[in-house]
Amino acid sequence: MTTEGNMTTEGSEGLEGRPLRVLLADDEHLIRGALAALLALEDDLVVVAEAASGPEALAMALAHRPDVAVLDLQMPGADGVKVATSLRSELPGCRTMIVTSHGRPGHLKRALAAGVRGFVPKTVSARRLAEIIRTVHAGNRYVDPELAADAISAGDSPLTVREAEVLELAADGAPVAEIAERASLSQGTVRNYLSSAASKIGAENRHTAVRLARERGWV
């Protein structure tokens, strides 16, 4: 029922002698395999490589030189954006796009800065994903409207580099002393950064500040 039949519309991109080569990177076997199966139904697409981690995705990309790399945002080793950044320099001809489960606004900015040309949540249908892959391959960009709206409403991070850095070190609930050591800063400085970051974010303490910054993709 879910698979509407327009199987007849084959080779819409015209380059029938050279199908669009896709790399699939996602740490969840089940999803990756399922995705590969669905994309295989599109006859102008061919999945030439699969990867389950960031580094593996990179290696596979270099080995198989796909046209488009579809990267999961959260993967062990290196996340999708990091992989995209590496690919940009090491395999410039390869377009990159990110798929994500729970899209935080900030990641979109990071992704676009990394040269990613597509950014979609996993709530899209496979049919649509295939379309977007073609769009991206054609050199255009595609960003999920809802994700884009979120990113705009979340706005830019008001945090300075160090503030964000220190806040991130505070993420696991470590005491100031430990943060100071890990950041090679004095405890006083750490407290100052934490304090200003929290007040900028509008949080009462650093822990809620961390949470809010996470939600807005500022860390």
Place this chain on the structure above:
Amino acid sequence: MTTEGNMTTEGSEGLEGRPLRVLLADDEHLIRGALAALLALEDDLVVVAEAASGPEALAMALAHRPDVAVLDLQMPGADGVKVATSLRSELPGCRTMIVTSHGRPGHLKRALAAGVRGFVPKTVSARRLAEIIRTVHAGNRYVDPELAADAISAGDSPLTVREAEVLELAADGAPVAEIAERASLSQGTVRNYLSSAASKIGAENRHTAVRLARERGWV
């Protein structure tokens, strides 16, 4: 390599006139659709319903009366375990199983207590998932070995009811005063509970305590 070839052993369940009816619930369209496509390849399985949220899963189950409900752990509305609990009473003939992305040990216990008969991470292959669906339908249980090992090593929660309760209220970084108010306790009592919980868990402060308790599924 992972797919050992026993394709020839078809119809192993014998009931060829009555294929195994499956309900699929996952909030991610892409994954759900892909999964449905993959399961459709197994000729003794048929996906009779799909749902994108907890309540929808419940409604769909009651409407289509599947043999097995495959539920994602994290869904909007009500999580997989809650749906399983409801199904247990409202549709006793339906076996339930949970698939999860990032399996926390504690969920397994909750799931088993809710009468769930299968618990697998999304890292399994579709072939294996199909096998497990059959296993579950046959009345047996299947729990991913790695997840089971994690659950065992994480052990039982050492926290008392109130300790866990207060810890949960502390989850979003709220100050003690707010926790006390929300729990209708004195601030001193809250601090005591927080303190004892943290020391039981082995954390230096309540924030890491919350994090660790979360990881172990104790909250």
Place this chain on the structure above:
DNA sequence: CACTGCTCATGACGTTTGTCATGAGCAGTG
């Protein structure tokens, strides 16, 4: 060059936590 903003630091202050001792009331168990 003056100006602004980020970085890093110190010292001081009051508040919030974590920790400990102590005790009362109230289940459930042997």
Place this chain on the structure above:
DNA sequence: CACTGCTCATGACAAACGTCATGAGCAGTG
């Protein structure tokens, strides 16, 4: 019934934390 363990509370003390004022060095901008 004695015992144990959970619940809730209070008070007190030290340590950790948040906040503010202040200042030096250093990059980038107009």
